[in-house]
Amino acid sequence: xxxxxxxxxxxxxxxxxxxxxxxxxxxxxxxxxxxxxxxxxxxxxxxxxxxxxxxxxxxxxxxxxxxxxxxxxxxxxxxxxxxxxxxxxxxxxxxxxxxxxxxxxxxxxxxxxxxxxxxxxxxxxxxxxxxxxxxxxxxxxxxxxxxxxxxxxxxxxxxxxxxxxxxxxxxxxxxxxxxxxxxxxxxxxxxxxxxxxxxxxxxxxxxxxxxxxxxxxxxxxxxxxxxxxxxxxxxxxxxxxxxxxxxxxxxxxxxxxxxxxxxxxxxxxxxxxxxxxxxxxxxxxxxxxxxxxxxxxxxxxxxxxxxxxxxxxxxxxxxxxxxxxxxxxxxxxxxxxxxxxxxxxxxxxxxxxxxxxxxxxxxxxxxxxxxxxxxxxxxxxxxxxxxxxxxxxxxxxxxxxxxxxxxxxxxxxxxxxxxxxxxxxxxxxxxxxxxxxxxxxxxxxxxxxxxxxxxxxxxxxxxxxxxxxxxxxxxxxxxxxxxxxxxxxxxxxxxxxxxxxxxxxxxxxxxxxxxxxxxxxxxxxxxxxxxxxxxxxxxxxxxxxxxxxxxxxxxxxxxxxxxxxxxxxxxxxxxxxx
Numbered sequence: 001x002x003x004x005x006x007x008x009x010x011x012x013x014x015x016x017x018x019x020x021x022x023x024x025x026x027x028x029x030x031x032x033x034x035x036x037x038x039x040x041x042x043x044x045x046x047x048x049x050x051x052x053x054x055x056x057x058x059x060x061x062x063x064x065x066x067x068x069x070x071x072x073x074x075x076x077x078x079x080x081x082x083x084x085x086x087x088x089x090x091x092x093x094x095x096x097x098x099x100x101x102x103x104x105x106x107x108x109x110x111x112x113x114x115x116x117x118x119x120x121x122x123x124x125x126x127x128x129x130x131x132x133x134x135x136x137x138x139x140x141x142x143x144x145x146x147x148x149x150x151x152x153x154x155x156x157x158x159x160x161x162x163x164x165x166x167x168x169x170x171x172x173x174x175x176x177x178x179x180x181x182x183x184x185x186x187x188x189x190x191x192x193x194x195x196x197x198x199x200x201x202x203x204x205x206x207x208x209x210x211x212x213x214x215x216x217x218x219x220x221x222x223x224x225x226x227x228x229x230x231x232x233x234x235x236x237x238x239x240x241x242x243x244x245x246x247x248x249x250x251x252x253x254x255x256x257x258x259x260x261x262x263x264x265x266x267x268x269x270x271x272x273x274x275x276x277x278x279x280x281x282x283x284x285x286x287x288x289x290x291x292x293x294x295x296x297x298x299x300x301x302x303x304x305x306x307x308x309x310x311x312x313x314x315x316x317x318x319x320x321x322x323x324x325x326x327x328x329x330x331x332x333x334x335x336x337x338x339x340x341x342x343x344x345x346x347x348x349x350x351x352x353x354x355x356x357x358x359x360x361x362x363x364x365x366x367x368x369x370x371x372x373x374x375x376x377x378x379x380x381x382x383x384x385x386x387x388x389x390x391x392x393x394x395x396x397x398x399x400x401x402x403x404x405x406x407x408x409x410x411x412x413x414x415x416x417x418x419x420x421x422x423x424x425x426x427x428x429x430x431x432x433x434x435x436x437x438x439x440x441x442x443x444x445x446x447x448x449x450x451x452x453x454x455x456x457x458x459x460x461x462x463x464x465x466x467x468x469x470x471x472x473x474x475x476x477x478x479x480x481x482x483x484x485x486x487x488x489x490x491x492x493x494x495x496x497x498x499x500x501x502x503x504x505x506x507x508x509x510x511x512x513x514x515x516x517x518x519x520x521x522x523x524x525x526x527x528x529x530x531x532x533x534x535x536x537x538x539x540x541x542x543x544x545x546x547x548x549x550x551x552x553x554x555x556x557x558x559x560x561x562x563x564x565x566x567x568x569x570x571x572x573x574x575x576x577x578x
Contacts, residue, residue, distance in 0.1 A: 065081045073086030091120075092146060096144050096166075097165075097168075099191060100141075104136070106136075109132055114158055117148045118130040119148060119149055120145075122144070122146075123142060124142055125143075153179065155179065160187045162189055163190050165191065166192065168194075168196070170196065170199050176200045179201075182211050183207045186213075187214055188213065189212075189214070197222065201226060202224060205231055206230050207231075210239065212237060214239070221247065224251070228254070231253065231256060233259045234257050235261040241267040241268065242266060244269060245270050249276075249277075252276065257279070260279070267292060272295075277302070279303045279304050281307060286312045286313060287313040295318055295320060296322075299325070301327075301328060308329075311334055311340055312338035316340075316341075321344055321347055323348060324350060330356070335359055336360070336362050337366050343368060345372060346372055347370055352376075353380060363392050364391060367392060369394065374400070376396070379403040379405075382408070383407045383412070387414070388412065389418050391418065392418050398424055400424045401426075405430075409433045410434040411436075411437050413437040413438055413463075417442070419444060423448065425450060427451065428454065432458070435458060436461045439466070442469055446471070446474070449473065451476060453479040455480075459484060459485050459486065460484045465489055468492045472496075473498060478504065480503070482506075493513070494519060495520070500523075506533070510536060511537060514538045518541070519541060522543070523550075523551060525550035526550065529551055529552070530556065531557075533558040534563075535558045535560050536560070537560070551569065557569055558578050564577050
């Protein structure tokens with residue numbers, strides 16, 4: 001250690017020997033300035049720490065409310081707040097920002113019917129006359145503080161259709177203790193991005209329907225910690241909130257809610273925790289998750305559906321869901337299952353085997369385009385009250401089998417495209433189907449490209465009206481028996497066997513076409529069809545030239561005396577008059 005010090009002293013002596021007087025003075029000043037500079041820096045750091053500490057303690061972190069601080073209390077307040085016992089308290093009900101696109105633009109600030117409830121307004125730090133609208137001189141954004149008295153109100157749609165609203169924060173001064181309905185509170189606030197209602201009192205609230213409906217830009221909602229013990233209506237609450245990725249509803253009390261229809265429909269939610277939801281009183285869940293196309297997981301296994309009556313379109317277009325556990329759903333009171341799983345195209349399995357469908361009246365589009373389903377058990381479905389099965393299994397392209405043999409169809413009058421585009425379905429048993437009420441079956445089996453044979457023995461009731469495209473593009477169909485078909489009321493048969501390229505013969509001698517004025521593309525492109533019997537077709541029925549386009553070069557066709565000259569088959573075909 002001494003050696004080091006000696007070395008330093010020797011170096012100083014060597015330096016001093018060559019220094020001029022001016023250089024010595026500069027060095028001397030440096031010895032004074034450097035320590036002084038360090039002292040100043042340290043002092044600044046200490047001041048910053050002290051001020052920061054004051055900011056942290058002043059108003060307990062709400063420094064933005066204090067204009068100045070006095071130790072751990074506010075000395076004065078920023079605009080919109082007033083000083084009480086060293087604390088800056090809000091003297092406004094809410095702070096909102098509004099966007100304007102041009103100069104001298106007059107916009108609506110809030111629903112006009114509440115203008116008399118406004119006590120005070122501060123816009124861009126200037127106190128102005130109270131009004132439900134305001135003309136801004138410059139382009140936005142604009143900060144607005146409004147003080148209101150809402151003690152006499154029980155319902156509040158304060159910002160409905162206020163499209164310039166960008167954000168809003170409500171203080172405790174906005175006391176909602178008497179509010180029963182928040183229906184359409186922010187409905188159609190299409191540019192609203194964030195809402196803070198964490199100070200709201202939900203104690204008496206019964207209705208939150210359409211509360212945030214059409215808030216297309218909304219991405220953040222801060223709810224209070226309070227519960228909702230009297231809440232009854234939540235229908236369409238977040239309808240078309242397409243930018244809202246997550247919602248925290250864990251504090252909500254839903255035991256008295258009876259309507260959850262379209263609750264999240266069209267929203268951008270990716271996942272949601274509904275484990276606290278008590279749904280025992282809910283009767284309507286129609287379109288509850290409809291168009292939730294970003295939702296990739298959903299746990300509703302806790303749902304109590306004992307009083308549910310409508311679950312139509314409940315999961316429509318939830319096309320990211322790969323699985324869904326609804327095996328415990330009680331459905332004995334359900335009347336509508338329309339579009340229940342419509343275009344749930346990623347759904348790989350669904351257990352509906354325990355569904356009680358005894359009261360269901362409509363199954364239209366129930367499994368529409370569930371294209372990833374490889375199996376589906378509907379064998380226990382009670383369809384005795386069902387009136388429509390239109391599009392029920394359309395585009396279920398991976399189903400190789402489907403047991404509908406126990407379906408009671410005596411009240412069904414529509415089966416349009418019921419199995420259309422079930423491209424993997426090879427056979428189907430409809431031998432028990434009753435057609436007592438049936439009148440619409442157009443394209444019922446169209447594009448069932450793997451279907452090889454079909455027998456429809458009970459289609460004999462005579463109420464059918466439309467058979468257009470019934471077997472169109474059934475390219476594997478080689479055998480079909482339609483001898484029991486009653487077509488006396490049918491008025492449409494276009495494209496009946498369009499592109500049935502595996503069909504070799506067809507007997508339609510039992511067909512009555514007295515109500516069919518004209519037929520087009522009847523056997524179009526049925527390239528292997530060599531035998532046709534249409535001898536019973538009515539003399540008034542006209543055939544367009546494309547009815548027989550694409551047939552083989554030769555074949556045999558049976559006709560009656562009235563249409564033998566009207567049919568334009570290939571020249572090598574034999575016409576047999578019956």
